[in-house]
Amino acid sequence: MPLQKSDLSDAVINTYYAVRGPIVARAQQLENSGKEIIYCNIGNPQALKQKPLTFVRNTLAACEQPELLKSPNIDLMEDAKEKAHYILEQSKHGLGAYSESKGLRFVRKAIADFIISRDSFNGVEQNADFENIYLTDGASKGVQAALTLLIAKKNDGILIPIPQYPLYSATITLYGGQQIGYYLDEESGWSLDEQMLEDAIQQALAKGIHARAIVVINPGNPTGGVLTENNIRMVIHFAKRHNLTILADEVYQENIYKPGARFISFAHVMTSMKEKKVSLFSFHSVSKGFFGECGHRGGYMEVRNVPPEVIDQITKLQSISLCANLPGQILAYLMVSPPKPQDPSFQQFADERSAILTELAKRAKMLEEGLNSISGYHCQPIYGAMYAFPSITLPPGKSDDDYCMALLEQTGVCVVAGSGFGQKPGTAHFRTTILPPTEQIEKVIDALERFHRTWK
Amino acid sequence: MPLQKSDLSDAVINTYYAVRGPIVARAQQLENSGKEIIYCNIGNPQALKQKPLTFVRNTLAACEQPELLKSPNIDLMEDAKEKAHYILEQSKHGLGAYSESKGLRFVRKAIADFIISRDSFNGVEQNADFENIYLTDGASKGVQAALTLLIAKKNDGILIPIPQYPLYSATITLYGGQQIGYYLDEESGWSLDEQMLEDAIQQALAKGIHARAIVVINPGNPTGGVLTENNIRMVIHFAKRHNLTILADEVYQENIYKPGARFISFAHVMTSMKEKKVSLFSFHSVSKGFFGECGHRGGYMEVRNVPPEVIDQITKLQSISLCANLPGQILAYLMVSPPKPQDPSFQQFADERSAILTELAKRAKMLEEGLNSISGYHCQPIYGAMYAFPSITLPPGKSDDDYCMALLEQTGVCVVAGSGFGQKPGTAHFRTTILPPTEQIEKVIDALERFHRTWK
Numbered sequence: 001m002p003l004q005k006s007d008l009s010d011a012v013i014n015t016y017y018a019v020r021g022p023i024v025a026r027a028q029q030l031e032n033s034g035k036e037i038i039y040c041n042i043g044n045p046q047a048l049k050q051k052p053l054t055f056v057r058n059t060l061a062a063c064e065q066p067e068l069l070k071s072p073n074i075d076l077m078e079d080a081k082e083k084a085h086y087i088l089e090q091s092k093h094g095l096g097a098y099s100e101s102k103g104l105r106f107v108r109k110a111i112a113d114f115i116i117s118r119d120s121f122n123g124v125e126q127n128a129d130f131e132n133i134y135l136t137d138g139a140s141k142g143v144q145a146a147l148t149l150l151i152a153k154k155n156d157g158i159l160i161p162i163p164q165y166p167l168y169s170a171t172i173t174l175y176g177g178q179q180i181g182y183y184l185d186e187e188s189g190w191s192l193d194e195q196m197l198e199d200a201i202q203q204a205l206a207k208g209i210h211a212r213a214i215v216v217i218n219p220g221n222p223t224g225g226v227l228t229e230n231n232i233r234m235v236i237h238f239a240k241r242h243n244l245t246i247l248a249d250e251v252y253q254e255n256i257y258k259p260g261a262r263f264i265s266f267a268h269v270m271t272s273m274k275e276k277k278v279s280l281f282s283f284h285s286v287s288k289g290f291f292g293e294c295g296h297r298g299g300y301m302e303v304r305n306v307p308p309e310v311i312d313q314i315t316k317l318q319s320i321s322l323c324a325n326l327p328g329q330i331l332a333y334l335m336v337s338p339p340k341p342q343d344p345s346f347q348q349f350a351d352e353r354s355a356i357l358t359e360l361a362k363r364a365k366m367l368e369e370g371l372n373s374i375s376g377y378h379c380q381p382i383y384g385a386m387y388a389f390p391s392i393t394l395p396p397g398k399s400d401d402d403y404c405m406a407l408l409e410q411t412g413v414c415v416v417a418g419s420g421f422g423q424k425p426g427t428a429h430f431r432t433t434i435l436p437p438t439e440q441i442e443k444v445i446d447a448l449e450r451f452h453r454t455w456k
Numbered sequence: 457m458p459l460q461k462s463d464l465s466d467a468v469i470n471t472y473y474a475v476r477g478p479i480v481a482r483a484q485q486l487e488n489s490g491k492e493i494i495y496c497n498i499g500n501p502q503a504l505k506q507k508p509l510t511f512v513r514n515t516l517a518a519c520e521q522p523e524l525l526k527s528p529n530i531d532l533m534e535d536a537k538e539k540a541h542y543i544l545e546q547s548k549h550g551l552g553a554y555s556e557s558k559g560l561r562f563v564r565k566a567i568a569d570f571i572i573s574r575d576s577f578n579g580v581e582q583n584a585d586f587e588n589i590y591l592t593d594g595a596s597k598g599v600q601a602a603l604t605l606l607i608a609k610k611n612d613g614i615l616i617p618i619p620q621y622p623l624y625s626a627t628i629t630l631y632g633g634q635q636i637g638y639y640l641d642e643e644s645g646w647s648l649d650e651q652m653l654e655d656a657i658q659q660a661l662a663k664g665i666h667a668r669a670i671v672v673i674n675p676g677n678p679t680g681g682v683l684t685e686n687n688i689r690m691v692i693h694f695a696k697r698h699n700l701t702i703l704a705d706e707v708y709q710e711n712i713y714k715p716g717a718r719f720i721s722f723a724h725v726m727t728s729m730k731e732k733k734v735s736l737f738s739f740h741s742v743s744k745g746f747f748g749e750c751g752h753r754g755g756y757m758e759v760r761n762v763p764p765e766v767i768d769q770i771t772k773l774q775s776i777s778l779c780a781n782l783p784g785q786i787l788a789y790l791m792v793s794p795p796k797p798q799d800p801s802f803q804q805f806a807d808e809r810s811a812i813l814t815e816l817a818k819r820a821k822m823l824e825e826g827l828n829s830i831s832g833y834h835c836q837p838i839y840g841a842m843y844a845f846p847s848i849t850l851p852p853g854k855s856d857d858d859y860c861m862a863l864l865e866q867t868g869v870c871v872v873a874g875s876g877f878g879q880k881p882g883t884a885h886f887r888t889t890i891l892p893p894t895e896q897i898e899k900v901i902d903a904l905e906r907f908h909r910t911w912k
Contacts, residue, residue, distance in 0.1 A: 003701050003735040005765045007668075009608035012769060020557055020775035028556070046552035054523075061521035064783075065513040068524075096502035098750045100484070101476055137593050137753070140777040148630070152465035170776045174604070212463075245459050279459040294554045295782035297593070309461045313468060319476035320626045321596040325781040326751035327520075 017170040018420020023404050027414040038440060040432040041414045043221075043386040045292030048435040053291065053352050055345040056334050059083045063095055063330055079343040087330055095326040101319035103135025103300070104326075107333040111300055114336035119268035126271050132303045132311060135324040135332060138294075139251045139285035142301035144171050146247055146281040148317060149310075150213045151177035157204050159197070159214035159244070163389060163421035163429070165221045180204040180211055181422055186391065189380050190225035192216070197238050213245040214238070216266070219252040219384025222421050222431040224364070226261055226384040232269040236278055245279040251299070254289030257361040258383035267304060280304040286331040288386065290356040298328030298335075360386070363434045363441055370445035376452055382434060389418070389431050395456050400428040406455055411447040473626040474876020479860050483870040494896060496888040497870045499677075499842040501748030504891040509747065509808050511801040512790050515539045519551055519786055535799040543786055551782040557775035559591025559756070560782075563789040567756055570792035575724035582727050588759045588767060591780040591788060594750075595707045595741035598757035600627050602703055602737040604773060605766075606669045607633035613660050615653070615670035615700070619845060619877035619885070621677045636660040636667055637878055642847065645836050646679035648672070648687050653694050669701040670694070672722070675708040675840025678877050678887040680820070682717055682840040688725040692734055701735040707755070710745030713817040714839035723760060736760040742787040744842065746812040754784030754791075816842070819890045819897055826901035832908055838890060845874070845887050851912050856884040862911055867903040 005013070024041050031037045039047060046052065058076050062068050062084035069081055088094055090106040102108060112128040119126035136142035147168075150158065154176060160168045162181040172179050182200035184190040201211050216235055218227040239246050248266035256263055266280055286298035303311065323329075338353075339346040364382040371379040371390045379390035394403060400417040408414050418429030436444060461469070480497050487493045495503060502508065514532050518524050518540035525537055544550055546562040558564060568584035575582035592598035603624075606614065610632060616624045618637040628635050638656035640646040657667050672691055674683040695702050704722035712719055722736055742754035759767065779785075794809075795802040820838040827835040827846045835846035850859060856873040864870050874885030892900060 001699055002733055002761045002763060003605075003766055004763065005769065007608060008605060008766070008769060012605060012608070012773065015772065015776070017772060017776045020772075020778075042554065044549075044554045047549045047554070052550070052552045057521040061517040061524060064520060065517035067510075068517060093500075093503045094508070094751070096508045096749045096751045098498065098500045098503070137781060138777065144777065149459075149464060149468060152463060152468070167776060174773070174776070243457060277458055293552045294778070295550070295552045297779075297781035305458045307458060307460065310459055310464070313461065313464060316471065316473060316476075317468065317630070320471070320473045320623060320630070321594065321600065322476075322750070323753075325593060325753035325784055327783045328781055 011174050011176050015170050015174045016166070016420070018166045018416050021416075021420060023408055023416065024414060026405065027408055030408070030412070035412055037412045037414055038436060038444060039414050040436065040444065041416045043288060043433050043435065044294050045435050046294065048433070049437055050292045050356060050435070051352075052293065053349060055080055055339055055349045056291065056293070056331065059087070059334060060327060060330060063087050064327075066094070077345040079339060079345050083334070087333065091326070095330065099323045099326060099329065101315055101323055102131075102133070103324055103329050104333075105130070107135060107329050108133040110333055110337050111302070115267060115302060119265055119271065122272070124268055124272045126268060128267075128302065132306070134301045134303070134314065134318055135329045136299045136301055137297040137324045137328060138287060139249070139283040139299040140167055141324070142281075142283045142299055143167060143247065143249065145301065145314065145317060147171050147175055147177070149314065150245060151175045155209050157209040157211045159200060159211055161192070161215065161217060161220070163222050163418065163423055164215070165217055165249070166420050168215050169422070178204070178209045180209060183424060184220070184223060184225065186380060189383065190220055190223035192227065192231050192235065194234050194238060201242055211242060211244055213247055215247045215249065217249040219255060219263070221249070221252065221385050222387045222389040224380065224382035224385050224387060224389065226256055226258055227264070229264050229269055232264060232266055233273065236266070236270055236273060236275055239278050240275070245281065248280060248282040250282055251285040251288045252385040253284065254357070255360065255386060256384045257364045258381070261383065267302065270304065276305055279306050286328065286335050289335070290353045291331065291335055292356070293331050296328045296331050297325060298331040300332055360434060363436070363438060366438060366441050367432070367434050367445070370441065371448070374445070374449045374452055386433050386435060387431050388434060389421070389429050391427055391429050392452070394428050400430055403428070403455070404430050407448070407451050411451055413444055413447050467630050467632050471626050471630045472622070472876070474622045474872050477872075477876060479864055479872065480870060482861065483864055486864070486868070491868055493868045493870055494892060494900060495870050496892065496900065497872045499744060499889050499891065500750050501891050502750065504889070505893055506748045506812060506891070507808075508749065509805060511536055511795055511805045512747065512749070512787065515543070515790060516783060516786060519543050520783075522550070533801040535795060535801050539790070543789065547782070551786065555779045555782060555785065557771055557779055558587070558589070559780055559785050560789075561586070563591060563785050564589040566789055566793050567758070571723060571758060575721055575727065578728070580724055580728045582724060584723075584758065588762070590757045590759070590770065590774055591785045592755045592757055593753040593780045593784060594743060595705070595739040595755040596623055597780070598737075598739045598755055599623060599703065599705065601757065601770065601773060603627050603631055603633070605770065606701060607631045611665050613665040613667045615656060615667055617648070617671065617673060617676070619678050619874065619879055620671070621673055621705070622876050624671050625878070634660070634665045636665060639880060640676070640679060640681065642836060645839065646676055646681035648683065648691065650690050650694060657698055667698060667700055669703055671703045671705065673705040675711060675719070677705070677708065677841050678843045678845040680836065680838035680841050680843055680845065682712055682714055683720070685720050685725060688720060688722055689729065692722070692726055692729060692731055695734050696731070701737065704736060704738040706738055707741040707744045708841040709740065710813070711816065711842060712840045713820045714837070717839065723758065726760065732761055735762050742784065742791050745791070746809045747787065747791055748812075749787050752784045752787050753781060754787040756788055816890060819892070819894060822894060822897050823888070823890050823901070826897065827904070830901070830905045830908055842889050842891060843887050844890060845877070845885050847883055847885050848908070850884050856886055859884070859911070860886055863904070863907050867907055869900055869903050
């Protein structure tokens with residue numbers, strides 16, 4: 001008899017990943033039958049017309065085909081050529097050979113330098129060890145590597161924010177662990193409250209679930225919140241008290257729109273506290289920020305306060321699938337070592353970067369205001385990341401799943417229901433990206449307004 | 457307290473992946489301290505001087521930087537430009553956007569066509585459904601996806617050949633399943649014997665282990681064996697009798713050196729038998745064959761005789777990490793749709809292809825003969841794949857692990873001990889690739905001969 005659904009484990013069956021769940025499957029069906037769909041379900045900038053950075057793609061193209069570097073006619077900036085030469089020399093065998101399991105050494109060294117320079121401010125002297133950095137196929141694979149390590153027994157629990165990015169809930173279920181949700185406070189811009197964390201951990205304990213780690217997403221997905229240094233310090237104290245490892249999902253670190261705010265990493269705060277006893281896994285990606293290179297699946301994981309014998313175990317697990325893809329590794333390298341002010345590509349790079357970030361800030365504002373102009377919608381300020389997560393008032397007996405499916409069928413706008421991210425009982429939300437071009441955002445807001453007014 | 461090794465699961469601790477284990481770690485140390493190492497531990501062609509195919513890299517470079525297509529000066533073959541145009545048009549958003557979770561639709565359609573054309577011979581009319589094809593980050597990720605599905609309970613077992621490629625043993629351990637080894641018959645060129653399979657499954661049953669699937673690697677890694685159609689038919693009958701899913705690792709399908717032999721896929725034989733009740737997962741990769749594009753992590757998994765509700769579960773699991781990397785997907789596309797005889801690139805492509813395959817066949821022969829010239833070595837014919845797995849006579853009390861480590865320290869030749877692949881008790885082997893250039897193979901054989909003569 002062929003393999004049956006009943007042969008599969010409960011863990012597989014119970015795993016649910018909303019960002020590409022039934023609503024998105026239906027959207028693809030509709031699109032294949034000719035209907036125009038606006039995909040607001042996923043942070044996929046280049047699918048919504050964001051252009052790749054010229055310097056980045058020139059360098060990558062030259063690495064793929066080094067012959068290009070020899071042609072006198074080719075229109076490549078000198079520093080893109082130099083960068084490509086350097087990459088090819090350092091990688092030794094180009095993009096077609098497996099690298100070390102952790103990733104190319106020179107890329108990891110450049111990432112360590114990037115972390116040091118990003119985090120050294122306010123009297124903090126950051127440090128970073130390139131041997132504790134792992135290149136991954138996008139941040140998702142890094143998160144999955146960390147959770148493989150942290151979920152050892154059936155009653156091992158992982159604290160995740162509610163709402164959260166469903167990579168976490170899906171992977172925890174698949175790996176046979178337990179989710180411990182802690183609520184973010186919507187009314188105060190989705191901030192993180194110590195009492196909420198304590199409540200969550202105590203309730204889990206009462207059910208026999210032993211918390212092993214806490215996931216924090218900063219800037220927040222789907223919430224758009226940005227943590228303050230005090231908030232981060234509180235989490236580190238809390239983690240220490242309860243002997244938790246911290247998973248800091250910092251993939252939106254370049255996407256901060258709140259005037260005057262800056263990104264503060266967990267690694268920075270931990271160093272400022274001279275904290276050596278709390279293990280930290282931090283994740284970054286080439287898919288977000290202003291690169292938006294989702295299709296290249298590049299990212300890294302940095303590990304701190306973890307003993308060498310655990311590092312060896314991580315390396316062993318990473319080695320099984322050999323290495324992260326090399327073009328993704330090279331993009332991670334270019335992300336942490338962009339053109340410098342004296343380089344010929346600098347101006348163009350800076351202009352493209354600033355155009356993208358300015359545009360994203362504008363769209364965030366426009367979307368936030370648009371959503372709040374709809375009666376029955378309420379959207380917190382979008383301070384960071386790439387999403388809005390408005391609360392919506394629904395007719396009695398209806399769920400946000402019903403709402404989002406009907407919205408798709410009637411308007412072609414594809415968003416993800418709040419149920420997929422988690423929310424307080426009795427509330428309803430959906431997540432939409434801020435990424436569509438402004439004229440499309442107008443269209444989306446219009447469609448939402450009309451739909452919300454008439455749907456029952 | 458930071459995360460400790462004692463916090464990790466037994467599954468993590470017990471996982472062992474020899475291809476990048478302690479011997480390779482030591483080799484990297486030695487290399488970093490200035491010693492010359494010949495890496496024969498891994499099938500990584502471009503690290504051993506194999507050149508990427510011009511057509512492939514030209515097309516990929518143009519996809520990364522479409523501006524190149526507009527330059528009148530650029531030295532790209534017309535059909536590489538056309539191919540790049542077609543890819544960019546079909547992918548809709550280029551290489552920087554996430555694709556569907558299964559992979560780009562046009563790539564999956566091209567793979568289905570490739571399977572149909574590869575397998576339609578001897579009166580068999582092959583079929584293939586692109587919706588049952590998944591693009592993966594190398595074949596390893598496909599194998600891991602299949603094993604995630606197949607290992608549901610602690611006493612679920614997977615039949616694997618002994619010797620095997622340690623991806624299987626490592627992943628089965630990590631996912632909490634049981635290995636059921638079946639021996640290949642070394643003296644008859646590592647062939648597969650029905651009685652060995654029956655013995656293995658009965659012995660497992662006696663221990664309470666329930667076999668769920670059988671892994672077959674054809675052409676064989678590390679053995680170099682190539683299965684006959686009869687052998688494959690036997691496996692399919694056996695799988696049907698015991699209600700097993702078949703995992704057919706066919707990544708070396710282009711690497712056959714036995715004169716007159718051709719690659720026969722499990723899918724071909726299954727279709728010729730009109731077998732509809734045995735589930736089959738087949739794997740292919742851009743890392744081997746004559747592409748050798750390991751660093752790009754491209755590959756696919758084709759699923760047959762699996763009901764739609766299981767397909768939906770696979771798609772759901774694949775969606776969690778969004779999609780395979782796009783350059784890898786494009787390479788898979790180029791692998792299944794190479795230049796045609798009328799295309800301008802055809803001659804160069806065919807010449808490069810044939811140079812690589814001719815050279816590999818020559819090296820296989822040279823290595824086989826070289827190994828067999830050493831007293832105390834015995835190597836089966838290398839009919840396919842990229843490895844030799846000679847049996848070696850050792851001094852009493854010594855293991856092949858000891859042997860390989862000492863070999864590395866004394867000669868700089870890095871091979872993997874037989875223990876990492878599994879072998880009959882009382883025998884000793886190692887695996888070496890056939891990939892080094894011929895002058896290096898001579899050096900390796902010399903070094904092995906001298907080492908073997910003197911080591912005690």
